[in-house]
Structures are given as C-alpha cells and as structure tokens.
Amino acid sequence: MIAVIDAIRDLCISMGEAPLDIEVLPQSGSDRRYFRLHLKGGTCIATYGNNIPENDTFMYFSEHFREKALPVPALIGWNEERTIYLQEDLGDISLLNKLEEEGLTDNVYALFKQSLHSLAQLQVKGHEGLDYTRCLTNQEFGKQAIMADLLYFKYYFLDALRKPYDKQKLIDDFEALSTYLTHTEYKYFMFRDFQSRNILIRESGNVFFIDYQGGMRGAPQYDAASMIWQARANLPDNWKERLLNDYIDSFEQTIGQPVDRAIFKSQYNGYVLIRLLQVLGAYGFRGLFERKAQFLTSIPQALNNLRWFIDNQSLGIAVPEFRKVLDICVSDEILERFTPLTATPETPLTIRVNSFSFRKGIPTDDSGNGGGFVFDCRGILNPGRQEEFKVLTGRDKEVKDYLEQQTRMPEFLNSVFDVVDITVEDYMKRGFESLVISFGCTGGQHRSVYAADALARHLRNKYKVPVVLQHVEQEAKNWVNNKY
Incomplete structure (x- = not known):
C-alpha cells in the first residue's frame, strides 16, 4: 500500500x-x-x-x-x-445511498427516472463510433454470454440445493432461451452492471455513472432490468412498472422512433430473469462457497424477487424444465432454508459480546452458564504498532480502514460468523437464555474492539436478538461507550 x-x-x-x-x-x-x-x-x-x-x-x-x-x-x-x-471526484453519494436514507420519496423516484433517461443516452449516443474491439471481455453480449450467466446460476446456486432435475433438458432450455434473447431488434452499448451503487449523485442533483468498464454491445433492456430489479434496492412493483415505461419513453426519444412495446417488454422480462439468476449465482458463490455471511443474508430477498417475477411475468417462450427448476428455487422449503431465525418478544436469549485485553484476563460469565466463545484476534496484524493509530481505537475510521483493507480481519470475521451462527440458531430454537462471546487482543484497544462491534452488528441485523456489548478495557478508560 x-x-x-x-x-x-x-x-x-x-x-x-x-x-x-x-x-x-x-x-x-x-x-x-x-x-x-x-x-x-x-x-x-x-x-x-x-x-x-x-x-x-x-x-x-x-x-x-x-x-x-x-x-x-x-x-x-x-x-x-x-x-x-x-x-x-464525483463524491461519495450513490443513488443507493439516497434510497436507503430517504426511502421511497418523490425525489428518489425522480433520481431513478433521471438515471434511466441518462442510461438511454449513454447506450445510444455512446454506441456511435465506439470501437468494440477495445472491450474488456466479449465485444457483444450474445448467446455465449447469456449461457455463461445461466450456467453461473446452475453451478453456484441451483446445484448447491441438491435437488433432482433433468440436466440435459435444462441445458436444452438454456440454449433455447439464449437464442431467443440474442435475436433482439436493438443492440447498443450495454453497461453490463448498471445498478444504483454505480450511479453517483452530485450536489447539483445530476447523476453520473461509474464502473462501466465491463460494457459491450448488447440489448438495451438488460441494463434497465439490472437497475429496476436490483435485489438490494427492492423497489416496489408499481415503481418497477412506471420506471420501465419511463425508460422506454426515453429510449424512443433518443433513437427518434417508437418501439413495439409488447416485444420490447417481452425481451426485457427475459433479461430480468437472466439478471435475477446471475445475482443468485453471485450470492451462491460468495455465500455458499466463499462463506461470506453478508451474501447469504441477501439470498432470501433475491428468491422473493424471483418468485414474484415467475408468478406475474411471461417470458414469451416455453422452457418447461427451466420452469420446473425455478419452481424448486422459490419453494417454501428453499426460502425457509435461507431465511434466518429472528427473535420475537418471547425469545429468552440475550447475547453478551465483549472485547478485552489478554494482559488483563478473559471476562467472566456472570450468568453462571459457562461456555460460549473466546476468539483470539492476535493473529491479525496489530494497528497499535503503527504510530498514527496508538491513541485510536477499533471504532475510529482510520483503524477500521486499516483492518478492513490491509489485514485478514474480514476473512477472520466471516469464519467467526459461521461458527457463532450455528450456536445462536440452536440456542434460539431450544429456548436458551444466555450466550457470551468475547474477543481478545494484546491491549483490548484495536482488533478486539473492531471485531466485537462487527459481531454485535451482525447478530442484531440477522437475528434481531438482544445484544449487550461491552468493551472491557476501553470502558475502564472511558474511551468508548456502548453506542455505534
């Protein structure tokens, strides 16, 4: 660095x-x-x-x-x-930030509409004179690229479910769908990863785009589908329909002629499905194979999006084995498998999370139950050895950036989450009342504080369970309080 x-x-x-x-x-x-x-x-x-x-x-x-x-x-x-x-420098405020901060306001809708209007201009005007041999991967999002997205879903999500299906018939359906989507009337510049986190909002209210280096020639509907159906944005159904019509209006205005909306929307639906499945494949790879907890928690929303889509939209092509596989994916059994338990007012479990210094000793369990977990953070590079961090703690931005970007703390915590989640879910089901989890490092100041905060946040967000957070060494020094 x-x-x-x-x-x-x-x-x-x-x-x-x-x-x-x-x-x-x-x-x-x-x-x-x-x-x-x-x-x-x-x-x-x-x-x-x-x-x-x-x-x-x-x-x-x-x-x-x-x-x-x-x-x-x-x-x-x-x-x-x-x-x-x-x-x-376009700033740090993305369209996703605006959505998360303001909610479903008229201002946020206007920003989505403006982004789709600017997208149509980028697709059409950006296509003019563009040398597609300069593309990073494929020059065109054709049948091969569509098949790659479908197979990504198959290998990293569908097959991980371990449910039976006819593999050859599914591949045949993939081929048919890929061929259908390739024969589109319109092909312009395709952003490829057009979503709200790649749209930055200036103080003037104007939108700007970043991260388009994966772009290629392709169907314009793909980008509109990527944005409108982004799982994390989770836009309501009426917004999705209105924004699609807004986008088609802008696209017609930009190309200077009307489009056959029935055909345009039919192919748009196909790309919505491709995008939903590509996202599930990504969540499966990051969550089921790389064991990154934040991706696992995103799977239920992605499955709910997929369920709504297949119940309410038509692809315009018969793909029976594919439809059978989709029904498996959105079944109650699979949704329950990926939906974490959440605490209710009757759930007796309280989790105590501590940070401490190994020089001072491991915190005692006042509940009298014993057990729990003690994680040693001393295997992570110590920010305290850097002069500029000596008077800071694991709650200061500079230290957090160091731990996240220059150490293996993210990997360490993903493994911690995996282990702790098993016990938390079991304790919730069995009605246990107490669990103590402690993180120690040399001084109880940097690594253990950061890790304890991260676990407390994870447990509260995922399980909605009461968490009592205590930074033993720092609270003794009055350096931090119990809020973050």
Missing part, C-alpha cells in the same frame, strides 16, 4: 502538483483500490489496479463518452505503466 501511495504522489508531482493529503477509500468488490487526493484546487480520485487491460478499457470508454457529453467522470491523467489513473 505504501508503494502505491508513493507512486500516486510521484504521478501528481510529474503533473505539476504534490497532493496535500492522500485518503485511502474503502475497497469495493473488485481488486481495484481507490484514493481521494486533496490538492490546492480541490480533490480528485486515484484508481490503482494491476489489470491493465481493464484500466485501458475504462479510460477509452471514459474519453469516448466525455466527447459525447455523457455523464461520466473526466480523466485527468495516468502513469506510464497505466496501473494508476486520476479522474474527476
């Missing part, structure tokens, strides 16, 4: 100005790293990535789209190796 920061500083100096400060930003789902550079005249964003073809594609698309006056960040410069590039 230090070498990357030094390289970013050198790039800025070569362009005429050393940054006043370089702020490390949270890492997203990719391997790219982001930094906010504070300069005399304002800020900009530095991106570091070892995938040079990906960087090249993003920079090419960005320059092409800016020439068309489309809402993407302006490029400022890049290093000779093309591993670092600087771009306009």
Whole structure:
C-alpha cells in the first residue's frame, strides 16, 4: 500500500502538483483500490489496479463518452505503466445511498427516472463510433454470454440445493432461451452492471455513472432490468412498472422512433430473469462457497424477487424444465432454508459480546452458564504498532480502514460468523437464555474492539436478538461507550 501511495504522489508531482493529503477509500468488490487526493484546487480520485487491460478499457470508454457529453467522470491523467489513473471526484453519494436514507420519496423516484433517461443516452449516443474491439471481455453480449450467466446460476446456486432435475433438458432450455434473447431488434452499448451503487449523485442533483468498464454491445433492456430489479434496492412493483415505461419513453426519444412495446417488454422480462439468476449465482458463490455471511443474508430477498417475477411475468417462450427448476428455487422449503431465525418478544436469549485485553484476563460469565466463545484476534496484524493509530481505537475510521483493507480481519470475521451462527440458531430454537462471546487482543484497544462491534452488528441485523456489548478495557478508560 505504501508503494502505491508513493507512486500516486510521484504521478501528481510529474503533473505539476504534490497532493496535500492522500485518503485511502474503502475497497469495493473488485481488486481495484481507490484514493481521494486533496490538492490546492480541490480533490480528485486515484484508481490503482494491476489489470491493465481493464484500466485501458475504462479510460477509452471514459474519453469516448466525455466527447459525447455523457455523464461520466473526466480523466485527468495516468502513469506510464497505466496501473494508476486520476479522474474527476464525483463524491461519495450513490443513488443507493439516497434510497436507503430517504426511502421511497418523490425525489428518489425522480433520481431513478433521471438515471434511466441518462442510461438511454449513454447506450445510444455512446454506441456511435465506439470501437468494440477495445472491450474488456466479449465485444457483444450474445448467446455465449447469456449461457455463461445461466450456467453461473446452475453451478453456484441451483446445484448447491441438491435437488433432482433433468440436466440435459435444462441445458436444452438454456440454449433455447439464449437464442431467443440474442435475436433482439436493438443492440447498443450495454453497461453490463448498471445498478444504483454505480450511479453517483452530485450536489447539483445530476447523476453520473461509474464502473462501466465491463460494457459491450448488447440489448438495451438488460441494463434497465439490472437497475429496476436490483435485489438490494427492492423497489416496489408499481415503481418497477412506471420506471420501465419511463425508460422506454426515453429510449424512443433518443433513437427518434417508437418501439413495439409488447416485444420490447417481452425481451426485457427475459433479461430480468437472466439478471435475477446471475445475482443468485453471485450470492451462491460468495455465500455458499466463499462463506461470506453478508451474501447469504441477501439470498432470501433475491428468491422473493424471483418468485414474484415467475408468478406475474411471461417470458414469451416455453422452457418447461427451466420452469420446473425455478419452481424448486422459490419453494417454501428453499426460502425457509435461507431465511434466518429472528427473535420475537418471547425469545429468552440475550447475547453478551465483549472485547478485552489478554494482559488483563478473559471476562467472566456472570450468568453462571459457562461456555460460549473466546476468539483470539492476535493473529491479525496489530494497528497499535503503527504510530498514527496508538491513541485510536477499533471504532475510529482510520483503524477500521486499516483492518478492513490491509489485514485478514474480514476473512477472520466471516469464519467467526459461521461458527457463532450455528450456536445462536440452536440456542434460539431450544429456548436458551444466555450466550457470551468475547474477543481478545494484546491491549483490548484495536482488533478486539473492531471485531466485537462487527459481531454485535451482525447478530442484531440477522437475528434481531438482544445484544449487550461491552468493551472491557476501553470502558475502564472511558474511551468508548456502548453506542455505534
């Protein structure tokens, strides 16, 4: 990380100005790293990535789209190796942030509508003169790419259910659906990952797009389906229908001619299904195979979206074995399998979560039950050895960023969640009243505090169970309180 920061500083100096400060930003789902550079005249964003073809594609698309006056960040410069590039700072507020903060307000709807209007312009105007040989992967989202998404769902979600089905008939149905969706009347630039977290809202209220480097030529309906049916956004049914019509209006306006709405919507439904299944495949891979708890908790909502879709929409093509498989996925049995238990007012269980210093000893269990868990965080790199973190705790942003981005704390906690969840669910079913879970580190200041907070948050969010959180060492020093 230090070498990357030094390289970013050198790039800025070569362009005429050393940054006043370089702020490390949270890492997203990719391997790219982001930094906010504070300069005399304002800020900009530095991106570091070892995938040079990906960087090249993003920079090419960005320059092409800016020439068309489309809402993407302006490029400022890049290093000779093309591993670092600087771009306009669009801020930190995404459309998803707006939705989560404001809820289903008229303002949020207007932002979704504006985003879909700008999407239609990006798809059509961005397509003009675009060199698709510069795409990162496929030049076109055709039959092969559709089959890849369907197989992703099959291998990482469907097969993990261990339910019987006719594998050859399913593959035949995949082939038929892929062929049907490939024969679309309209093919323009396809964003490929168009969702509310990739849409940033400026203070002016204008929307801008990021993370379009996976784009290719394809059906415009795919991007609209990706946004409107994003599982995490969980838009209501009336919004989905209105936004689709808003998008078609904007698309017709941009191409300058009407579309056959029945055919357009039929193929849109096919891409909605593809996107829903691709998301389930991703959740299955991250949750069932990589054992990342946050993805497992997203599966029930994705399944509920899929259930509503197959009950209310038509694909326009007969795929009987595929339909049989979909019915399996949205059955009550499968939904119950992935839906976690939640506490009720009658649930007697209270969980006590502690952080402590091994120098002072493990906290006692006052309930008299004994047992529980004690996790040793000393195998994680210690932020306390860094001079700038010595007077901070595991609740300060700088320490949290260090633990999340430069240590194996996320992996450690995913394993902790797996183990603890088994016991919590069993205790809830059996009516147990108490469970104690403690995290220790050398001083009880950084790693254990962060881990205890993370587990308490996980348990409250997933199980809605009462959690009593105590930072033994820090509360003795009056450094932190029981709120976060």
